[in-house]
Structures are given as structure tokens and as C-alpha cells.
Amino acid sequence: MKKGILSAGLLLIYSRLFCWGFYMHQQINYHAVFLLPPQMMIFFKPNIGYLTEHAVDPDKRRYAVATEGAHHFMDIDHYGAYPYRDLPRDYKSAVEKFSADTLRAYGIVPWWIQTMLGRLTKAFREKDARLILKYAADIGHYIADAHVPLHACSNHNGQLTNQQGIHAFWESRVPELLAADHWDFFIGKAAYIEDPPSFIWARLLESAAAADTVLRCEREASLQIRPDQKFAFEERNGILLRQYSTTYALLYNEKLKDMVERRTRQSIFAVASLWYTAWVNAGQPPLDRLMNGSLSLADQQEYQLLNLEWKKGKVLGRDCGE
Ligand SMILES: [Zn+2]
Numbered sequence: 376m377k378k379g380i381l382s383a384g385l386l387l388i389y390s391r392l393f394c395w396g397f398y399m400h401q402q403i404n405y406h407a408v409f410l411l412p413p414q415m416m417i418f419f420k421p422n423i424g425y426l427t428e429h430a431v432d433p434d435k436r437r438y439a440v441a442t443e444g445a446h447h448f449m450d451i452d453h454y455g456a457y458p459y460r461d462l463p464r465d466y467k468s469a470v471e472k473f474s475a476d477t478l479r480a481y482g483i484v485p486w487w488i489q490t491m492l493g494r495l496t497k498a499f500r501e502k503d504a505r506l507i508l509k510y511a512a513d514i515g516h517y518i519a520d521a522h523v524p525l526h527a528c529s530n531h532n533g534q535l536t537n538q539q540g541i542h543a544f545w546e547s548r549v550p551e552l553l554a555a556d557h558w559d560f561f562i563g564k565a566a567y568i569e570d571p572p573s574f575i576w577a578r579l580l581e582s583a584a585a586a587d588t589v590l591r592c593e594r595e596a597s598l599q600i601r602p603d604q605k606f607a608f609e610e611r612n613g614i615l616l617r618q619y620s621t622t623y624a625l626l627y628n629e630k631l632k633d634m635v636e637r638r639t640r641q642s643i644f645a646v647a648s649l650w651y652t653a654w655v656n657a658g659q660p661p662l663d664r665l666m667n668g669s670l671s672l673a674d675q676q677e678y679q680l681l682n683l684e685w686k687k688g689k690v691l692g693r694d695c696g697e
Contacts, residue, residue, distance in 0.1 A: 396547030397431045402554060403642045404430035404515040410565040410647035415654055418662035422508055429512035430519075432681060439684035442479070447520045449482035450529035451583045459583070464576050484526065485575045488517045492571055492653055499657030504665040505674065511650050518649055519642040521579045528586035533593070540619070541593050548619050549628050549635045551611075558636045565647035567655055578645060585634065592630035600626060 405427045408419045419426065436443045454462040463469040466486045469478055478486075491514040498506035525531045525542050533541035550558075568574045597605065600623055607620035619627075628635065654660070 396543065396551065397434070399546060399550045399554070399639065400430040400434070400516055400519055401427045402550075402560075403519045403639065403646055404512060406560045406562070406643045407515060407565075407646035407650065410562055410644065411651060412565070414659065415651065415662060418504070418507075418665050419511075419650070425508050426512050426515065429509070430516055432678075433513055433516040435681045435685040437690050438687065439681055444690070445479045445483050446487040446517060447482070447484055448526040448531065449484050449521075449579060450531070451481075451527050451579065452529050452586075453481045457584060458580055464572060481529075482526075484517060484521050485572075485579050488514060488521065488575050488649075489572055491517060492649060495650070495653040496657050499654050499660055502660050502662075502665060507665075509674075514649055514653075515646040518575070518578070518645045521575065522582060522638045522642040522645065524582045524585040524589045524638075527579050527582035530586070530590065533590060536590060536594070538590060538593055538597075541590065544593065544619050544624070544627065545589055545631075545635060548624050549631075550639065552621060552624050553628065553636070554639070558639065560640070560643065562640055562643055562647075565644070565651035568648050568652040571649070571652060574645075574648075578641070582638075585638075588631070588634065593627060596623065596627045596630050 405423060408416070408423050408426060411419055433443065433446065437447070451459050451462065463472060464485075466478075466483075466489075469486075491510055495507065495510035495514055498510055520526050523546055525545060530536060531542060533539050604620060605623050606617055607622075608615050608617050609621065610616070611618065654662075
């Protein structure tokens with residue numbers, strides 16, 4: 376019996392990898408709501424359940440749409456060395472230089488966030504509650520992904536340095552262990568972003584610059600711990616799982632000097648600030664009379680389909696965690 380449980384646990388070890396993990400994406404969108412001014416809070420707070428639940432739709436979409444994966448990352452080191460001046464920040468110029476296919480192959484997250492910002496701004500302008508919520512949830516996901524160092528690095532799961540699994544270790548295991556009881560989500564207020572493209576690129580470049588540290592700290596931690604202490608069978612959501620041990624995760628977090636918490640807080644600030652910026656740029660439409668954004672029948676069907684594909688569990692295109 377015990378053996379059965381153990382092998383089930385082995386099968387479950389990070390068999391599903393998600394950007395930031397489902398838990399953290401939901402936490403980030405949830406906490407972002409509390410940074411908004413009252414004129415926005417009046418609409419966003421009653422819909423906080425939607426924004427939280429749908430924070431992970433873009434990851435589910437990767438199971439249904441082959442082109443979705445490119446929206447979540449950029450292997451920016453493909454374009455040379457930091458700060459990657461060879462890569463034009465403007466999409467059109469970048470296409471002219473490298474072709475749209477090449478850009479997609481190495482990920483387009485900074486441009487995709489700008490597309491989402493345009494859509495969200497339009498939805499505010501048109502006071503379309505349903506689309507405001509949809510794009511707000513989506514842009515929250517993509518800008519949060521841009522804060523993850525391994526989303527800005529071609530060695531995205533440590534596959535080039537024999538550190539496979541590090542992606543989920545950083546973005547899922549560490550936060551799931553620490554966020555609820557130890558992290559501070561009191562962040563202040565959303566800010567208006569004067570120059571969204573520069574803001575978005577700056578976050579991605581920070582991630583790219585931090586990727587080395589993410590990899591180096593894990594290497595150092597692995598030398599400091601006995602191989603048999605690295606993994607452990609520990610309970611998670613009532614299931615016994617073989618995963619990075621608590622001891623190892625805490626050691627890693629210590630070496631990172633709380634980087635995961637810092638990037639989480641910065642993600643929350645960025646999400647709220649992009650929402651706020653879209654609303655301001657749309658002319659600050661009053662949101663108090665908008666309906667509560669409940670899903671239309673077509674939306675419900677699309678969402679059901681998304682969940683169905685996701686449950687089948689096959690990512691189309693590249694999985695950003697593997
Ligand atoms: Zn993602």
C-alpha cells in the first residue's frame with residue numbers, strides 16, 4: 376500500500392509545470408486589486424473572484440492554442456549580451472531585422488503585454504465590463520511572467536546546466552512554501568506609467584539580469600546539501616508528493632536573499648499599475664455602473680473548452696517550464 380502511494384507520488388513530481396505556478400498567478404492578480412484607487416476598486420473588488428480564477432487562463436490556453444506559448448517568455452540571451460542592444464525594442468523594427476517567425480520562436484512577451492494594454496484600454500473606453508475583466512486578468516498573467524528570471528533566459532529549466540526542475544522550484548515550490556505565512560503583500564498604490572514600453576522592457580531586462588543568480592544559487596545550494604536531503608516526500612494539498620524538500624527550498628531562498636518575494640511584490644505593483652494606466656488613458660470612465668461582468672454563453676463555452684484541453688494535459692508548442 377505504502378509502495379503504491381510512493382510511486383503515485385513519483386509520477387506526480389512536477390508533472391505539470393506552469394509559469395509562476397497557478398497559485399502565484401492567482402495571488403498576484405488578487406493582491407493587485409488592493410492597490411487600485413477607489414474609482415476602480417468599486418468595479419474590481421466585486422470581481423476579484425473572476426480576476427483571481429482567470430489569472431491562469433493564458434497558461435491553460437497553451438494547451439488549446441499552439442501559438443500561445445510565445446506570449447509568455449523571451450529568450451533574450453539569443454540576441455547577444457546584456458542589455459541586448461542588437462534587439463530593437465520596437466516590434467516593427469525587430470521584425471524587419473529578425474523576421475516575425477524568429478521573434479516568435481524566442482518569445483514575444485514584452486510586445487504581447489503592449490498588445491494586451493491596448494486591448495484593455497479600448498475595453499475601458501467602451502465600458503465593456505466583460506472585456507475589461509478578461510484583458511485585466513490576461514495582462515496580469517503576462518506581466519507577472521515577465522518578472523520571472525527564467526522567462527527571460529534560454530536555459531529556462533536549467534536544461535543546459537543539469538539543473539532540470541529549477542523553473543518550478545523558483546516559481547512554485549518556494550512561493551507555495553513561504554508566501555501565505557511569511558511574505559508581505561502590503562505594497563501601497565498603483566502608479567501611472569508614463570511610458571509603458573520602457574516600463575515593460577525594464578522589467579524583462581531585470582529578469583534577464585537575475586537569471587544567472589537564480590541558476591548560480593541553486594548550484595551552490597546543491598553543493599551544500601546531501602543528495603538524499605534534496606528531495607523528500609511531503610504532503611501538498613493532501614497528496615504525498617516527491618518534491619524539493621523544505622530544507623532545500625529554504626536554503627535556496629536564503630541564497631536568493633528573498634528574490635522570489637521581491638519579484639512577486641514587483642509583479643503585483645506592475646499588474647495594478649498597468650490596469651490603472653489603461654483606465655487613465657481611456658479617460659477614467661466611471662466604473663460604478665458597469666454590470667458585474669458575468670460571462671456570456673459564448674464565453675462560458677470557450678472557458679469550458681479551455682479547461683477541457685488543459686485537463687488533457689498536452690501543451691501545444693513550447694512549455695515555458697520544460
Ligand atoms: Zn505564463
